[in-house]
Amino acid sequence: MSSTIRQRVEAVALPLAGLITLLLLTLLFYYPVGRVLSEAVWRDGAATAEPIAEVLTDPFFFGVLAQAAENPAVLWRSFEPHVLRLSLPLTDLGIAVTYPFPDYRLGLFGFTAYQALLSTLASVALGLPGAYVLARFEFPGRRTIRSLTAVPFVMPSIMVAIGFIATFGRNGVVNTVLTGIGLQPIQVLYTLPVIVLAHAFYNAPLVARVTATAWESVDAGTAETARSLGASPRRAFFDVVLPQLLPAILTGALLTFIFSFMSFAIVLALGGLSLATVEVWVYQRVSQLDYETASALATLEMLFSLLLTYAYLRYEARQRAESAARPPERKPLFGRLNADRLAVWGYVAVVAVVFVTPMASMVIASLTGPDGFTLAYYRFLIERQTTGAAFQIKPLTAIVNSLLYGAGTLALAVPMGVLLAVVSTREFPGSKLIDTLSMAPFAVSGVVVGIGLLQGLVFGTTLFGYRFTVTGAVAVVAAHAVAAYPFVTRNVAPLLATIDRSIVESARTLGASRTRVLLDIELPQVFAGVLAGAAFAFAISVGEFDSTVILASGSSAYTMPVAIERFLGRRLGPATAMGCVLLVVTAVSFLVIDYFGEGRGM
Template sequence: MTVLRERFEAAALPLAAVATLALLTLLFYYPVGRVLSEAVLREGRLTVEPLVAVLTDPFFFGVLAQAAENPSVLWTAFEPHRIGPIVVPFPDYRLGLFGFTAYQALLSTLASVALGLPGAYVLARFEFPGRKTVRSLTAVPFVMPSIMVAIGFIATFGANGFVNDALAALGLPRIELLYTLPIIVLAHAFYDAPLVARVTATAWESVDAGTAETARSLGASPRRAFLDVVLPQLLPAILTGALLTFIFSFMSFAIVLALGGLSLATVEVWVYHKVSQLDYATASALATLEMLFSLVLTYAYLRYEARQRAESAARPAPRKQLIGRLDLDRLVVWAYVAVALLVFVTPMASMIVESVTGPNGFTLDYYRFLVDRQATAASFQIKPLTAVQNSLLYGVASLVIAVPMGVLLAVVSTRDVPGSKLVDTLSMAPFAVSGVVVGLGLLRGLVFGTSAFGYRFTVTGAVAVVAAHAVGAYPFVTRNVAPLLATIDRSVVESARTLGASRFRVLLDIELPQVFVGVVAGAAFAFAISIGEFDSTVILASGSSAYTMPVAIERFLGRRLGPATAMGCVLLFVTAVSFLVIDRLGEGRGM
């Protein structure tokens, strides 16, 4: 028995790693490969015609597609534009779908950086009550459902939203922001500016105060010391945050779908539109090109991050108390705080207020609607309680898959063995592939069925939804666990191995207890991500009972804003409680 146990322990970890990679192949690489194959295969024949058709269509690539047939358009498509008294020629280029997607992502990145950098300065250089809590809240973009952000902005800037009601009360004209580019850019900034603030604040805190002091002692002004000494040290973090923001904004789906619709469609929205029209060939070609572009950007980010990663022994500058005598610094910071509260708090507050406000004031009618809907809705209609139950069930099922996968991939990626870097890169691929692409691949590959070994394999919509959620969630487990595994004293591990412990036993008895906090944090992220996942779910749940709370919100939004905000508040409550419960379960359990 002892010999069998030793053999099992010796083989357990390699077998688990192989099983994990096989599962990752089935749940991610096969569906994504299915999308790719449908873009380059016609009647079993390899061809690039579908991709070429998209690349040369001005609707998709604008002036670049036109230039493929007539390069002169690049220098002849100029129109006169007046700048004050001067008339200058300016390129009159049509961007096309891909160009517009990149353009709105660029504007969103600039807005996110402009809004996030002052926040980084406040977090890094000022001390105030609740600073750690505010810093923790910068992780919100990773767990807040994007469809809920869209609902919050509709409640704030819609025709009867908070802003227009306030303007009407002041006797000012109303503004129309819905289905415009500025509202999409602002919503993306809401989502991504905290990420920029988090990344940059960490870098700012690692800037050695001595370098700036030396520059000042040599006669540099505060402005010159900042530009010549501090800013170069912050620039890598700013660029990292900007690149991540661009990737997220380029692949944004729910926010653009709800706030822009088809009139301001990005590639993601158009892929979804083509899927709804059953035009899978065009959808696959568009998804493939978008995926290739995002993979290139993500690879550039990972390479850049790896070059910048280093331990810092810097002496940070002391933080200034935010609460005190009002000087210029504090005045500017308080002005930024006012803007931040308006941008970050108002949308969620507006959603909550809208859910209990009717034509005649306070009301619970929208919540009653959800209760009544559960009892009276037909089988083909959305039922709120069913959506809540599905979301929780899928969240738990996703954890069962995502946590072991994430932990095992973290173990492999932190080992100095051949292939570990390749495994790390392959395991992070879901970061670069949108949920829409994963959902399309699972729909075409597993839900519709695939033939192998003489059998037709199919899965239900619910199983496919869990698979998509697990694929989107496990990288967060890996990213939370891997850094902690890398800090474990290797001499302790080697001592245990010398005393006869198998690699599997060392992992269970020594390593996992020390990284338990990271496992729980990753699980909290994974569960919250599953609860709020919309991109893949809206494709996989179409025409079935596998819908979740985010899908229910999108469906209710097509009827009235009130029920959608009420469902959004339910989602907000469930997400917050779930995240806190899982996080509390891990308190005090780590070493």
């Protein structure tokens, strides 16, 4: 190939890649989601706002805010000891009883935001001490533990639910210990506290990871200067260190609130309809074929989440600064016991209860039967694979599917994520809007994406007189790639932003094309971030449940999380055994970050 042809190819390569990415996003995300949301603005063949207006003015969904549309005085009366009590007859849902719903002063959306706020506070309270330990103490295995802090964040929600059931259930570890020492068992399942605790299990490690990175970049000289001027250690922390940590804390809190607001499987498994959130109610309405209400709810939820996602991107942009010249020196964790180390070991005990116990309980449940230790549940998995009927879930098939879908997700998500990271770090008219829209999967639930792909691609869509359809497996990979590529973008973009632009401009001045600069100069410098993003993408694909359970229904395209959910319908033992297999796969994928990614990324 002549140099002229090569230069022409390089000149169009990046714009062409951008166009292909845009087409993929349109096909795999915007069209399916738009198909679902169109139900909220389309009735009887004409555009209308009535479905959304009906939700906004319904006290069940918005409580006193909906009532205020007719009587504004209710807003100040709501501060009195006044509760809007709702009890809905569920005969239209196929249940011939009256089910007591919780007291929603602010309606379904208000309760969803309330539980997300509690979950955020719990996650920050648990995550900040972890960030302090990771950033300020040195101990063997610190880097590995830091990498493993991301494992809970990408664990399949159904597996976390099993862990909490095995821990806090009627015959769980906690109640077994309580009855063994002569105390009364406790009932925390199907309560708000256990949902908040499960959300903290997911998100506190994310808060710790993000904040620890910021803590390590604090210049030790600024605090030392404050101390030399007479400030106490406490004053130096609050006046010098904390302001530098605040953007990272707010970033972690915003992400936690978004994920808790959109939580589905955790709330459904540990709370049920009695503690329904918007996401659970969307799924419930879809199951009753009430697409109009479900679409209106999903539209409002998406708009709210998009606003939060935009705020997250703004806070992240503020953190894109060069690393400090001299990070603070870490203290040894092991040594003479003092107040600092005593607090750390107290925190370790809390971590053991909140994070280790659910997973340990799942492992114990997979190895414990009515008569004590047993491998029967693992033998069940082997026997199901070799002798099970064709229509039954086969464990090896689920494992192979998960790994193949993970590979397919990498092939789609990594190039898309890297290209969008490049776009997000360039300044041009509309760049912020493109950056926000590219992060839309953060703000759209997997349930909505799964339903849209099912209706639009699996069931088929007519275009130019031809009906296009795809298999369930292709749709699953598409849903996984959509969920995963933002994590590649968020791992790569901050590193791209720190590259010295003078080097890039010098290469361009010497005649290098934009594509050649990206391949030869920029990507080699951010390769650790690409690998970290790839590890996130793979783990997210392996553990994704919300869209997969919809797309794999009635087909052989099921994955390990779907197999766990199906086994859970029979009994807890086989589900915990399958959960342990998935736990190993998820943990191993994140050791890639420790070995190759050097702890970088989200």
